[in-house]
Amino acid sequence: MGSACILGLMRTNILRLIPDKATERTLRLMGDRVSALWNAANYVRRQAFVAHAAMPGYAKLCEDFKEHEAYRALPTHMGQEVLKKLIEAWESCFALREKWQSGALKDKPGLPRYRKHKDGTRPNDWIPVKSTAAYAVGPRHVALTLPADLRKKGRLQIPCRGLRRYVGPMKSADLLFDAGRGRWYIKYRVERDDNRPKPWVREAALDLGVRVAVSLSINGVGPSFNFLGRDLLKDWDYWGRKLSEHMSELSHRPKNQQSSKKLRRMFSQRGKRWEHAWEALSARIVAQLRNHKVGHLYIGWPKDIRRDKNYGKKWNGRIHNFWGFDKASKILERHCARAGIQTSRVLEGKSSSTCPECHSENVVRKPRHVLACRDCGFKAHSDQSGSRNLLRTQNPAAQFPNIPGPSRDRAEAAPKPETHRWHYHRWADASNPLSNERLAA
Numbered sequence: 001m002g003s004a005c006i007l008g009l010m011r012t013n014i015l016r017l018i019p020d021k022a023t024e025r026t027l028r029l030m031g032d033r034v035s036a037l038w039n040a041a042n043y044v045r046r047q048a049f050v051a052h053a054a055m056p057g058y059a060k061l062c063e064d065f066k067e068h069e070a071y072r073a074l075p076t077h078m079g080q081e082v083l084k085k086l087i088e089a090w091e092s093c094f095a096l097r098e099k100w101q102s103g104a105l106k107d108k109p110g111l112p113r114y115r116k117h118k119d120g121t122r123p124n125d126w127i128p129v130k131s132t133a134a135y136a137v138g139p140r141h142v143a144l145t146l147p148a149d150l151r152k153k154g155r156l157q158i159p160c161r162g163l164r165r166y167v168g169p170m171k172s173a174d175l176l177f178d179a180g181r182g183r184w185y186i187k188y189r190v191e192r193d194d195n196r197p198k199p200w201v202r203e204a205a206l207d208l209g210v211r212v213a214v215s216l217s218i219n220g221v222g223p224s225f226n227f228l229g230r231d232l233l234k235d236w237d238y239w240g241r242k243l244s245e246h247m248s249e250l251s252h253r254p255k256n257q258q259s260s261k262k263l264r265r266m267f268s269q270r271g272k273r274w275e276h277a278w279e280a281l282s283a284r285i286v287a288q289l290r291n292h293k294v295g296h297l298y299i300g301w302p303k304d305i306r307r308d309k310n311y312g313k314k315w316n317g318r319i320h321n322f323w324g325f326d327k328a329s330k331i332l333e334r335h336c337a338r339a340g341i342q343t344s345r346v347l348e349g350k351s352s353s354t355c356p357e358c359h360s361e362n363v364v365r366k367p368r369h370v371l372a373c374r375d376c377g378f379k380a381h382s383d384q385s386g387s388r389n390l391l392r393t394q395n396p397a398a399q400f401p402n403i404p405g406p407s408r409d410r411a412e413a414a415p416k417p418e419t420h421r422w423h424y425h426r427w428a429d430a431s432n433p434l435s436n437e438r439l440a441a
Contacts, residue, residue: 009337010171010189015162017142017175017184023158026150027175027184030074031124033147035115037070037082039122042114045090049111058087075145077134078127081172085128086112119257125177132170135188142186144175160186168192179261180268198340200295203395206285206332207300207351207386208325211369215383215417216285217391218292222401224384224417225288228430231422232277239270277422278328282335284420284427289341297336299329300348300390346390356380356388356400384417 019027041061048055056064061083065071071079089112096109116122129135134145136155143155173188204218213229243266250258289297302325333343354361355373362374371382391398419430 009192011166011168011192012187012189013137013162013164013166014185014187015137015142015160015164017186018159018161019184023156024184026146026156027127027177028124029150030078030127030147031175031177032122033070033073034078034082034127035122035124037065037068037074037079038086039114039116040068040070041065041083041086042112045086046111055090058084061087073147073149075134075147077130077145081128081130084130118255118259125179127175129173129175131172135173135186137164137170137186137188158184166190166192178268180265180272182261182265196340197342198293198295200293202292202294203296203298203391203398204289204292204294205298205300205346205387205391205394207348207383207390208302208328209383209386212381212383213422214281214285215381215387216288217384217387217400218288218294219391219395219398220401221292224381224387225285226381226384226417226419227281227284227427228419228421231424232274235273235277235422235424236270239266239273242266243270274324275327275331276425278331279335280425280427281422282332285332286335286339286341289336290339294341296342296344297332298344298346298390298394299332300351300386301325301329301345302348344394346394348386348390351389351393352382352386354385354389356385356392359392381417 044061044064045055062080065079065083074082093109093112096105099105100108129144136143137160140159140161142158142160144158146156168190169192171189171191173186176185176187177183178185202219204216206214206216208214210229210233212226213232214225214227216225216227218225243263246260246263246266247258250260250263288294329345336343350361352371353363353365355363355371355376355378357378358373358376360373360375364372364374365382366372369382370379371385372379388398388400420427421430
């Protein structure tokens, strides 16, 4: 698996919308109409699937629903985009069912669901738009085309704010309501030429983990760069306890009412805090790569690492909920692509159980985070050894100057890594007493 900086990529800008009460009522009404059209078209597809009949495609749905009241209640570009998204959901469903039939998936995937809540009401938090014929993004406002019965004079003008990170021809867009934050956002896609790869030839590799979120090793640089995940995991556990407490408070309600605005907000906040930490971590990693003129980064991909190993009751729950390797890797890849650094995902097999100096597998890990080689006497943190082995696998000529000094785990033969801790808003040097005092404060 890999990703490289190529031309013609689609990037997404996210802006916050600031509608007044009247504008929000209009958005809610349009969102309800989107759900009504989705449910009507999804019913047709599900009935055809159950009857083993020919399922209508996108063109057929557009033709059949041309006079449908749910379709006519929306502007044409919105109705077409709803049907397009529905077809994409079914195609994804069929792809997953093929994997399930081949044994690649354990659980059988379900069919695309109707857009409705447990109490029978329809969600009104999503409005897709096909092209710029139905929307426009200005410096301070987003203009949205309305259906004929809601149109008064021109387009609906919605104030917005945010960073327009990418510039280029605008494509489709989605207006989304974040129930956790209580805010409307617009996500619109931009077609642009990505940053061209840097001419740098130096390579680096990183190992993903939990206690050490990332261990980065760079060819020709002695110490590794470790980013501790301890404080990040504590923050995740804190919000997990808060969620459990609130869910216990809601447990006395009927099953279709065991939710609340506060619960959705807490779930959203926990996820956003995790994403913020990884965004900041990726920015720090890219800064190190640019400083050392690294042109290619290998990201360790721990395939099936959670499937065949039992970490105990406590850590099994933590790892399965907290360890989002694919999402973390995508954040890293996006930051690298923006800087013109190519990335590739490589398998991690035996990278943390092999000596990076003599390549011997006669090693002992006791305590578990320390790798000690019985043949050459090398000692280092297991994640640091993992990132070095990943780089040596891809580049056998990679070298790491042996800088004397104890490592973080007090192993005498390994160079001391540069360790960073998460201070809940930034990554700071863990060996700096001043930064630790600020964390305690």
